[in-house]
Amino acid sequence: MYYNDISFILDINMWLISPYLNKVRSGLMKDYLEWNVLDIWCWPALTANHMPEWKIYYGIEYNEDQVKEGNEKYANMGYKFFHRDLNNDEFELGDIEFDTVTMTALVEHIRNQDNLFLEINKYLKRWGKVVLTTPTWFGNYIVLNVFSKIWLTSPEAFEEHCVIYTPSYVRMICRDFWFKNVSHTYFQLWCNQRVILEKI
DSSP states (O other), X not given: OGGGXXXXXXXXXXXXXXXXXXXXXXXXXXXXXXXXXXXXXXXXXXXXXXXXXXXXXXXXXXXXXXXXXXXXXXXXXXXXXXXXXXXXXXOOXXXXXXXXXXXXXXXXXXXXXXXXXXXXXXXXXXXXXXXEEEEOHHIIIIIIHHHHHTTSSOHHHHHTOOOOOOHHHHHHHHHHHTEEEEEEEXXXXXXXXXXXXXXX
């Protein structure tokens, strides 16, 4: 019977949980959206919804269909969406520089952190900010691990988590890519964290 299908249960759980998580995470970004914003792994472009029309918004996404949908949906606002493989591709965004780069629930999926931050550095202005959210060690290895086993969250998405940000890992990113850590806060009962880095 279809209602006993585990895939249906997963769809229902994700339909209930994912919009809530996305809304909370995007809300943590809105106070840091300066004039020019690069939103990496952007879809469903909730960050764009926090921006006045006169600001510049670029989104990078790995799903080509979502890139096409974004370019059609936001064409009248001048927002631009690009398909990129964040582990391997150069961003190739032209001469633009950004005041803010946002990454919501992204970095834990990226094996090649060097490529990601080298490309960010190409396009982020000096003193510009990177604002990211990502699970904590506790949130990933304890909470999400359990949730994925009982299908409250996607097991496939959990298995893709390959890099977990700890305070020492954030310090390494700052050292290797010339950033200063200006804020490191926790939310959702220490399961998630928001890190704000400033390019120096």
